[in-house]
Amino acid sequence: MRRGAPQGPIAAKVAKSITQHGMTRVDHYDWMRDPNWQAVIDEPSKLAANIRTHIEAENAYTKQVLLDPTTALRTTLFKELKGKLKQDDSSVPANNGAFAYATRFRQGGQYPIIYRLSVDEATRAPKGPEQILIDGDKESRGQKFWALRDWEVNPQQDIMAYFVDLEGGNKVTLRFRVTANGSDLPYKIEGASAGLVWAKDGRTCFYTLLDANFRSAKVMRHIVGEDPKTDVLIYEERDPAFQMGIGKTSSDEYLIVYRSESESSDVRILPLATPTARLRQFTRYRKGVEYLPDHHGDHFYIRNNSGGAVDFKISKTPIGATAAANWTDFIPHQAGTFIEGVSLYKGHMVRAETVDALPRLNVRDMESGAEHLIAFPEEAYDVDVLRGFEWNTTNLRYTYNSPSTPTETWDYDLNTKNRVLRKTQEIPSGHNKDDYVVRRKVAIASDGARIPLTILHRKSTPVDGTAPAYIYGYGAYGISMPASFSTARLPLVDRGIIYCIAHVRGGQERGYQWYLDGKLMKKQNTFSDFARATEVLVEEKFAAPGKIVAEGRSAGGLLMGVVANQRPELYAGIIAGVAFVDVINTISDATLPLTPPEWTEWGNPITDKNAFNYMMAYSPYDQVGAKAYPPILAQTALSDSQVTYWEPTKWVARLRETAPDAGPYLLRVNMEAGHGGASGRFDRLKEVAESHAFALWCLGKRKRVFGPFLQRKGLNNRFRILMPTHDPIFLHNLSWITRQGSFLIAKAVWLRHWSVRGGICCEGDMIMNLTRPDGPEWCEMY
Structure with missing residues (x-):
């Protein structure tokens, strides 16, 4: 791939004038948004013919420029990725009374199998034989897309509710299965969103329905076996600025209906022992206060940020007096110790905390008040609590991993502090964590903010300013990017690429203030942090x-x-997946699924001129200019209701129109998936292989030779490289070593672009077979 690649599709231009706050702009590509987009998300075949023709042309162009030339490379990458995946993997069974539940895959299977085992009453150990409840490989047959979004067994464990997605969007189908024989009840509930809570009677349950714009809008009460048309509405969210969902307390005693915008929340509760009781508000809604209650004994314990507790505190209140006026501090606010989450058990409270951008677990005995920390060894790592099913237990199950350490599943006794390793993630093709180095570095922003960087590389990769790098970032909604293990990164790292996660503002890696400093009128911090992190990789010679x-x-x-x-000059290539790039148009359209709830994250450009001007100044689609953009790969999916397909499609069209000599700009549209990409695990690996192939193209780390690279004559110690004058080239320590038998060894040559005529383009040590009598014309080597 190179500048001078074949011309990409030129989109038709249909002018649409849009005036906001006295400013008029012209959008020539608004026609790419299908007027019946809701129907298209449900059924992609309904996409308008002219839009489909354009998207198919974009996919064909990406195939021509990227996919076809990298067929062998992508095959190799896919094999590497697949080789790191234990195909018949399974989870550690989780006890739930008389049964233990687990997930496994079969060799060669794409989809999960949910099964259960009986539990020995004396030892509490799971024992066979297994009973399969859901077999994803069988149930996905004949479907272009299939995903099991959630499942819940009732307290009596004779009925399983499960949610299946056949489109890749937010809308799923709810069904009920008899666990004894695996048969489904003869009805289903369409248009639900994933998530269900059972009442204690095991026959009543609560679920949510989506509205026409794919927002969770209604909480319904259903009795198993009865016609869903008779289901009772117990709550309806009428304010489109709020997102709504359901859950339950750790004790299984209360249903929780929560509604939230980005900095405020509101909760209603209902006792699950009396499912027909009235849903009641926990406390009066207060703008700017986030809270979530859990239940233990005679009290609720509430994680909240009231009273200026920016890193959150835990309050306590009697179950009969839940108004905020009755709350008292149980765990006071401590600046710098961010309480990320709370797990309650009958005898203990476990707090997931973040201190100095690293997670930790803090265990409290609920009777004595004694606390202790669970320590972890590495410079950067990730820890997650697996809550499980049981309330009356002293066993805490958690996972630990780091960028170099595969995931370990541990059982920890909350009383004795003894821990048992239950599982280590297996890498069939082999993995030695000691071959890798994990570093935690800090980039200093212009305003003094300390931006954490998690860095992974092989020990053998030189940290001398010559290595290529790959940097990942997110920075929104308070979502932190964990310093976790991923086999997907290893094919890049094993090729000598240094991998970095930039923990930019907008996440919560350094606490809640870190989030506040990366949103609304401070959103530019997210972007500047990422650019600064990139600069530091160069300055620190990574x-x-x-x-x-x-x-x-x-x-x-x-x-x-x-x-x-x-900052286009910083990057050799950019991968933008399901990218939210048409900011002003999207956040100005209240009919889109996520727009009203997003106003507290980004600002409301409809009513607030200052917000409009601020967002316009960074909106990628609106700020495209005649710049030297690097190659860009934009990925999207037709059934994505969260970031709609037309955003990256319009963006690529405008890039190609405005800066035609830069790029190239590639658009990859999955015609049968949603926001999360492909549903099958091997299909997802193929998508990863495509992204990696693009990155390796951009970095010149293909371990490939592109020819026609030499003549049969002139095989001596030095060889002349010829290239078109329009192709920039970067050479380091050029040297050729003499022919050895039927091989020529080329060493330490790197070319950014591959269109070399009569020369050799390679990276690192390369061995080329010259045994063909006529000499090779085109050669690819790995």
Whole structure:
């Protein structure tokens, strides 16, 4: 792939004038939004013919420029990724009374199998034989897309409710299965969103329905076996600025209906022992206060940020007096110790905390008040509590991993502090964590903010300013990017690429203030942090200038669009997945699923001129200019209701129109998936392989030779490289070593672009077979 690649599709231009706050702009690509987009998300075949023709042309162009030339490379990458995946993997069974539930895959299978085992009464150990409840491989047959979104067994464990997605959007189908024989009840509930809570009677349950704009809007009460048309509405969310969902307390005693915008929340509760009781508000809604209650004994314990507790505190109140006026501090606010979550058990409270951008677990005995920390060894790592089913237990199950350490599942006794390793993630093709180095570095922003960087590389990769790098970022909604293990990164790292996660503002890696400092009128901090992190990779000699690929997805795709506009010179390539790039148009359209709830995250450009001007200044689509953009790969999906397909489609069209000599700009549209991409695990690996192939193209780390690279004559110690004058080339320590038998060894040559005529283009040590009598014409080597 190179500048001078074949011309991409030129989209038709249909002018649409839009005036906001006295400013008129012309959008020539608004026609790419199907007027019946809701129907298209449900049924992609309904896409308008002219839009489909354009998207198919974009996919064909990406196939021509990227996919076809990298067929062998992508096959190799897919094999590597698949080789790191234990195909018959299974989870550690989780006890739930008389049964233990687990998930496994079969060899060669794409989809999960949910099964259960009986539990020995004396030892509490699971024992066979297994009973399969859901077999994803069988149930997905004949479906272009199939995903099991959630499942819940009732307290009596004779009925399983499960949610299946056949489109890739938010809308799923709810069904009920008899666990004894695996048969489904003869009805289903369409248009639900994933998530269900059982009442204690095991026959009543609560679920949510979506509205026409794919928002969870109604909480329904259903009795198993009865016609869903008779289901009772117990709550309806009428304010489109709020997102709504359901859950239950750790004690299984209360249904929780929560509604939230980005900095405020509101909760209603109902006792699950009396499912027909009235849903009541926990406390009066207060703007700017987030809270979530859990239940233990005679009290509720509430994680909240009231009274200026920016890193959150835990309050306590009697179950009969839940108004905020009755709350008292149980765990006071401590600045710098961010309480990320709370898990309650009959005898203990476990707090997931973040201190100095690292997670930790804090255990409290609910009777004595004694506390202790669970310690973890590495410089950067990730820990997650697996809550499980049981309330009356002293066993805490958690997972631990780091960028170099595969996931370990541990059982920890909350009383004795003894821990037992239950499982270590197996890498069939082999993995030695000691071959890798994990570093936690800090980039200092212009305003003094300390931006954490998690860095992974092989020990053998030189940290001298010559290595290529790959940097990932997100930075929105208070979602932190964990310093976790991922086999998907290893094919890049094993090729000598240094991988970095930039924990930019907008997440919560450094506490809740870190989030507040990366939203609304401070959103530019997210983008500047990422650029600064990239600069630090070069300054600290983790990367060579111009040899860095960046990736972000969804709101991270917005980040990619902004840095492409603001700092294109920093990157050799950019991958923007399901990218939120048409900011002003999207956040000005209240009919889109996520727009009203997003106003407290980004601002409301409809009513607030200052917000409009601020957002317009960074909106990737609106700020495209005649710049030297690097190659860009934009990925989207037709059934995505969260970031709609037309955003990246319009963006690529405008890039190609405005800066035609830069790029190239590639659009990859999955015609049968949603926001999360493909549903099958191997299909997802193929998508990863495509992204990696693009990155390796950009970085010149293909371990490939492109020819026609030599003549049969002239096989001596030095060889002349010829290239078209329009192709920039970067050579380091050029040297040729003499022919050895039927092989020529080329060493230490790197070319950014591959269109070399009569020369050799390679990276690192390369061995080329010259045994063909006529000499090779085109050669690819790995």
